[in-house]
Amino acid sequence: MHAQAAPLTLPSLREACSQCNLRELCLPMGLSPAELDQLDQLVHVRRRVLRGQHLYRCGDAFESIYAIKTGFFKTDVLLEDGREQVTGFQMAGEILGLDGISTEKHTCNAIALEDSEVCVIPFAELEDYSREIGALQHHFHKVMSREIVRDHGVMMLLGIMRAEERLAAFLLNLSQRFLARGYSPTEFNLRMTRNEIGSYLGLKLETVSRAFSRFQDEGLIKVHQKHIQILDVDGLKKLLSDRRT
Amino acid sequence: MHAQAAPLTLPSLREACSQCNLRELCLPMGLSPAELDQLDQLVHVRRRVLRGQHLYRCGDAFESIYAIKTGFFKTDVLLEDGREQVTGFQMAGEILGLDGISTEKHTCNAIALEDSEVCVIPFAELEDYSREIGALQHHFHKVMSREIVRDHGVMMLLGIMRAEERLAAFLLNLSQRFLARGYSPTEFNLRMTRNEIGSYLGLKLETVSRAFSRFQDEGLIKVHQKHIQILDVDGLKKLLSDRRT
DNA sequence: CAGGAGCTTTGATCTGCGTCAACGTGAACT
DNA sequence: AGTTCACGTTGACGCAGATCAAAGCTCCTG
Known part of the structure; x- marks a missing residue:
């Protein structure tokens, strides 16, 4: 099927x-120290991609x-004819794979845009622990809900914004997320190509470039390249906000 | 603030x-009879809209x-300038409000398109019961995940499909959902206007009409009106499937 | 049943972005 | 240092869908 990095059992609990x-x-956001210790049992495999x-x-x-x-991912859905819709870009601390819960199969691809872990x-x-740790359960629900809200934002991008608005919204969003991770919100390297940005924003790469x-x-x-x-x-x-009627 | 129908306490458990x-x-999908009885405790208010x-x-x-x-809803997000993005249409058996979990505030509007309950x-x-009833917990997660998958489908509509493809996808989706509810999949009344369809599909009402x-x-x-x-x-x-390159 | 409001249809015209094409640029090889 | 290749930029042109405009349909209300 597809090449898959060998799972990596944790040698210690250092991480x-x-x-x-x-x-x-x-995911552990807001847990007490004792609850956090419980969670350490849950995550015992890490994978390099x-x-x-x-x-x-x-x-x-x-x-x-x-x-x-660590790292940076994109998720996308491909149509038979090869067209690609990028559904999101994910960075450290974000959760991937929530789409698979509903049908017990993944419904999109997740691809590393840089070497990641x-x-x-x-x-x-996780469901077992959630039933024991209310705070974990609640936070997991928030994570899923946040993904739904994010998706609504993307629908607005795609549904009612013009090209420059979409790109501005995209840059501001990246900026905030870098800030939240302790990086500069005003200077960064894009991990994705113009084509991938375009696919996310419903634009062609030339339009993104322009x-x-x-x-x-x-x-x-x-801008200089990435x-x-x-x-x-x-x-x-x-x-x-200055949208023309 | 806003007019709100008086909550309606259930007079009996008939419903x-x-x-x-x-x-x-x-929500109760797949629960055992005993678990279902527990769930009856959870839903004790109904609201007419x-x-x-x-x-x-x-x-x-x-x-x-x-x-x-019963009934039919739309959810939407409004921009300051009055532009509207409809994020979904919901019918009987579907769940509304999942967007609110993340910030503890609703992030969109839910509006009845016909008299509803x-x-x-x-x-x-619900979180309390989920911790007790594993099947409920798991099904709720599926419901949220399904919403995420649905949103990805809408992104594909908006991002890479042309006008007629979007409308065809929309009609086929409605058709399936009516079928799942025991209604005719081939003959139905739209509850939304051309403008609302357009807003959902990222098109203008004239384009929908055409x-x-x-x-x-x-x-x-x-087609005759709705x-x-x-x-x-x-x-x-x-x-x-016949998409031109 | 007249009048009007809201929705829909259809035509004519306009335009933002897509498409096509050519060239530029930088990083990773030899 | 030169070659290659993937990616990015820029220009010219075309078209799908937006916009503008006018008229028709349905259903309400007085």
């Missing part, structure tokens, strides 16, 4: 949830969800 | 989950999710 610096962004490799594919049996420890969370066990150039001409950002510097956050935000 | 004819579509009224609004505090007992499911209590007319000219459907008759299901399906 267990309780010690992980992502714990306040990730090299750039370009699939973490899972559409149609794969669903058994686990994944928390990104994920914590494998066996779903049946919009980047336009933003640069207007002094909103500085390197982005945001010079005028408010200017970008204004693009979102 | 409790265990007796409800939607139980195999709705007249056509055009809001079940909840964006910004309202989140306390409950809702199972549609919903079962109010206090969310904190696409309906074209489908009719091609003998795929018969009444739809599907004459050639396979023809509609073919529209989805």
Whole structure:
């Protein structure tokens, strides 16, 4: 079927949830120290996924969800004719695989955009722990709900925004997520190609490229290939609210 | 704030989950009779929502999710400038309000498209019962996951399909859902306007209207105002696969 | 049953983004 | 240092769907 990195059993608990610096962004958010110790039992396998490799594919049996420890992913759905809809970009602390719960098969592909490492969370066990730890149960529900809200945001992008609004919203969203992870919100490297951005935003790569150039001409950002510097956050935000009728 | 129908305490258990004819579509799906009896304790308020009224609004505090007992809803997000993105249409047996879990505020509006009745499911209590009834917990997770998968489908509609493909997909989706509820999959009344369909599909109402007319000219459907008759299901399906490059 | 409001249909025209094409750029090889 | 290849930029042109406009249909209300 498909090449899959060998699962990696944890040699120690040094990197267990309780010690992980992502714990306040990730699934263990808001758990007490005692509860956190319980959670350390849950995550006992980690998996390395090299750039370009699939973490899972559409149609794969669903058994686990994944928390990104390091790296960057995209999820996409492919049509028979080869067209691709990128449904999201995920970074450290975010959860992958929630789509598989409903049918017990994954319904999209998850592909690493850089060398990455994920914590494998066996779903049946997560449900067991959730029944014991109310805070975990509740937080997991929040994670799923957040994904639904995020999807609604993407629908708005795709349904009612024009090209430049979409790209501005995209940049601002990345910016915030980098900030939340302690990185610069104004200067970062894109991990995805123009084509992937376009596929996410419902645009062609040429349109994405032109919009980047336009933003640069207007002094909103500085772009050099994948390197982005945001010079005028408010200017970008204004693009979102200043919508022509 | 906003007008709200008075909650309706159940006078009897005649319409409790265990007796409800939607139980195999709705939250109680797959529960044992004993578990079903437990669930009857959970749903003790029902609410009537007249056509055009809001079940909840964006910004309202989140306390409950809702199972549609009868009727038809839309959910939407409004932009300051008045533009609307319809994020979904919901019918009997489907669950509303999952978006509110993440922030404890609703992030969209839910509006009845016909006089409707919903079962109010206090969310904190649902979580309590979920911790006791594994099958309920698991099914609730499936419901949330299904919503995520559905959203991905909408992204594909909006991101990569052309106008007629979107409308065909929309009609086929409605058709299946009516079938699952024991109604004719080939003849039904739309509860939403052309404008609402357009807003859902990322199209203008004129484009929706034209696409309906074209489908009719091609003998795929018969349309008269809100009444739809599907004459050639396979023809509609073919529209989805026969995508031009 | 007249008048009007809301929705739908249809035609004419416009435009934002897609498409096609050519060229530029940088990183990873030899 | 030169070659290659994937990715990005830019320009010219075309088209799907938006916009503008007008008229028709249905169902309400007085």
